[in-house]
Amino acid sequence: xxxxxxxxxxxxVDHNALVGPYPFRRLPDPTPERLRAELTRLGIGRAWVGHxxxxxxxxxxxxxxxxxxxxxxxxxxLLPVPAVNPAYPGWEREVERARVEQCPAVRTYPAHYGFxxxxxxxxxxxxxxxxxxxxxxxxxxxxxxxQRHHLDVAPDLLGAxxxxxxxxxxxxRLLVTNADRALVEEVxxxxxxxEAARIRWDIAWLWGPPDDQLAALNRSVGRDRFVLGxxxxxxxxxxxxxxxxxxx
Amino acid sequence: xxxxxxxxxxEAPGGAGGGPPLIDVHAHFLHEGCGLRDWALRxxxxxxxxxxxxxxxxxxxxLGSFGHRSPTYFPSPQDLTLGNGTxxxxxxxxxxxxxxxxxxxxxxxxxxxxxxxxGLAAGMVGxxxxxxxxxxxxxxxxxxxxxxxxxVPVLQHAWQRRRYEVANQEISDALDLLELAVRxxxxxxxxxHVGGGGDWAHSLRAxxxxxxxxxxxxxxxxxxxxxELCLECVGPERLLWGTDLTMDTGWAKLLALEAMNLxxxxxxxxxxxxxxxxxxxxx
Numbered sequence: 001x002x003x004x005x006x007x008x009x010x011x012x013v014d015h016n017a018l019v020g021p022y023p024f025r026r027l028p029d030p031t032p033e034r035l036r037a038e039l040t041r042l043g044i045g046r047a048w049v050g051h052x053x054x055x056x057x058x059x060x061x062x063x064x065x066x067x068x069x070x071x072x073x074x075x076x077x078l079l080p081v082p083a084v085n086p087a088y089p090g091w092e093r094e095v096e097r098a099r100v101e102q103c104p105a106v107r108t109y110p111a112h113y114g115f116x117x118x119x120x121x122x123x124x125x126x127x128x129x130x131x132x133x134x135x136x137x138x139x140x141x142x143x144x145x146x147q148r149h150h151l152d153v154a155p156d157l158l159g160a161x162x163x164x165x166x167x168x169x170x171x172x173r174l175l176v177t178n179a180d181r182a183l184v185e186e187v188x189x190x191x192x193x194x195e196a197a198r199i200r201w202d203i204a205w206l207w208g209p210p211d212d213q214l215a216a217l218n219r220s221v222g223r224d225r226f227v228l229g230x231x232x233x234x235x236x237x238x239x240x241x242x243x244x245x246x247x248x
Numbered sequence: 249x250x251x252x253x254x255x256x257x258x259e260a261p262g263g264a265g266g267g268p269p270l271i272d273v274h275a276h277f278l279h280e281g282c283g284l285r286d287w288a289l290r291x292x293x294x295x296x297x298x299x300x301x302x303x304x305x306x307x308x309x310x311l312g313s314f315g316h317r318s319p320t321y322f323p324s325p326q327d328l329t330l331g332n333g334t335x336x337x338x339x340x341x342x343x344x345x346x347x348x349x350x351x352x353x354x355x356x357x358x359x360x361x362x363x364x365x366x367g368l369a370a371g372m373v374g375x376x377x378x379x380x381x382x383x384x385x386x387x388x389x390x391x392x393x394x395x396x397x398x399x400v401p402v403l404q405h406a407w408q409r410r411r412y413e414v415a416n417q418e419i420s421d422a423l424d425l426l427e428l429a430v431r432x433x434x435x436x437x438x439x440x441h442v443g444g445g446g447d448w449a450h451s452l453r454a455x456x457x458x459x460x461x462x463x464x465x466x467x468x469x470x471x472x473x474x475x476e477l478c479l480e481c482v483g484p485e486r487l488l489w490g491t492d493l494t495m496d497t498g499w500a501k502l503l504a505l506e507a508m509n510l511x512x513x514x515x516x517x518x519x520x521x522x523x524x525x526x527x528x529x530x531x
Contacts, residue, residue, distance in 0.1 A: 002267055004302050005503065025449070028473045041507070144469060146407065146445040161394075207468060208496030209297035210290040236470040239500035246297055246496050 007246035008043035008098050014240065016202045016229025019070060020052035022142075024149035027052070032074045037211045038237050039077060044228070050107045050137070054083035054234075061094055068101065081105045081137060086125040087115040105135035105175060105216040109155035110161070111141035123168040130171035138144040138162060140179045140205070142234065159186040166195045171221035177202045177229050181213040188221045202229025204239075208246040269520035271530050272498070274403065274441060274466040274490030277346075279334040281314030282326070285375070295342070297495045301350050303504070304520070307527065309349035309376040309403070310335045320377040321405070321417045327358040328352060332363055336370050347402060347527070348524035349376035354387040361394060368398055373527045375402045379417035384427035392428055396435035401526050403438040408446030411507045422451035422461075429461050436460055436526060441492050443467030443501065448474050452481035464525060465518070466490030475504055484514035488523050
């Protein structure tokens with residue numbers, strides 16, 4: 001029988017994984033061990049890993065302690081991506097800790113932390129990330145708006161917020177996760193070439209046939225702007241691979 | 249009343265490339281009257297992706313003009329007749345690979361029944377309801393009655409948990425469909441795209457004991473935990489595989505189900521056997 005499973009490119013990296021429980025629904029086994037097992041099963045080499053509870057903690061430094069501890073036995077495959085809340089004291093130390101720990105990026109969640117996504121605190125964080133040489137990960141949404149818990153009122157990130165952050169420092173590098181096609185196009189074509197060249201997108205919220213969004217964006221925005229993102233433990237990791245396979 | 253269906257539309261081939269059959273119970277095709285310049289390209293894309301995934305039968309519908317001349321979810325009788333006719337043309341152009349639903353708007357009862365009779369006589373295999381009238385509404389009763397008489401399933405578009413009214417749809421959820429299903433125990437219903445947006449757990453808990461309601465897995469949602477709850481609440485015997493508008497996510501759910509090591513009976517069930525029984529297909 002013909003094996004129709006998607007072929008997996010060598011050295012594939014999942015840029016949008018997290019670990020830890022979520023307050024609004026049960027995420028099955030959201031652990032580093034399960035993430036690693038899923039990566040191995042699907043042939044994905046490594047993952048950038050954030051921490052779900054840090055999205056909701058007031059003091060995210062404590063969440064970063066937990067993340068680094070959780071990932072310590074798995075550092076060869078799971079690269080920690082700590083969270084930073086630039087509206088909370090000591091946030092600069094978290095950026096510096098990410099640099100020292102050789103984390104590829106940090107995450108921030110303006111709507112959850114209560115600061116303006118296009119405001120001065122975001123600009124300060126973007127500058128600090130640029131100077132530390134770490135990428136800044138922005139998350140457009142955690143779940144589809146139609147299924148959210150009634151207490152989950154954090155709005156989606158807007159294209160204007162992404163554009164403002166990209167413009168806030170000439171060296172800031174952004175990775176935007178869970179963006180839909182319209183947001184990708186809005187930001188890409190609303191940015192200069194130099195700004196757009198500093199923005200990468202994951203594919204978790206882009207769809208395949210018959211609309212063929214990912215294939216269309218590969219042509220219009222550029223294949224090199226997109227990275228694999230699965231949004232584990234929220235979503236099935238297989239979806240990242242089927243998108244790649246069907247986008248050719 | 250006796251069903252008169254063409255045998256051709258009810259015979260689907262086995263798996264291409266020697267693989268097992270795979271039936272997509274929730275597909276759509278477009279046509280020139282939908283106002284999209286790339287309508288043919290999208291149809292081709294669906295068929296090409298289907299070949300890659302291994303789909304051996306697309307059971308599809310056309311929702312009128314998909315908003316071009318009348319609203320997608322409130323299609324006019326004229327658009328429905330055109331769409332259903334086009335759906336039959338597409339099925340005839342791809343014998344054994346494509347079968348059609350008859351799409352109807354319950355607000356036009358006489359037209360709906362006439363379309364159903366015409367479609368079934370021409371080999372269409374099911375009835376598609378969009379969001380033109382809430383599933384619990386008595387206007388759906390004649391449609392459910394004729395579906396039961398012909399032993400064809402009714403695929404009901406749904407949001408998973410209807411918490412408020414939404415624009416451009418008179419949306420239904422599993423509880424609404426359940427009311428209809430209880431009134432028509434001899435009819436078979438399919439809750440559309442459990443992954444298509446909303447609180448899927450709400451739907452699955454609601455349908456646990458609804459023996460005449462099946463669940464289709466289509467939709468862009470690929471939440472971890474959804475498949476496990478599908479199996480827990482409705483079991484493999486009432487699960488149908490499908491894609492709707494995002495074939496990549498449909499494929500992902502298929503791969504995830506296959507990775508669960510559920511056994512060959514369950515695997516064959518959600519790949520094709522359950523659908524074949526429900527739609528009375530000869531494979």
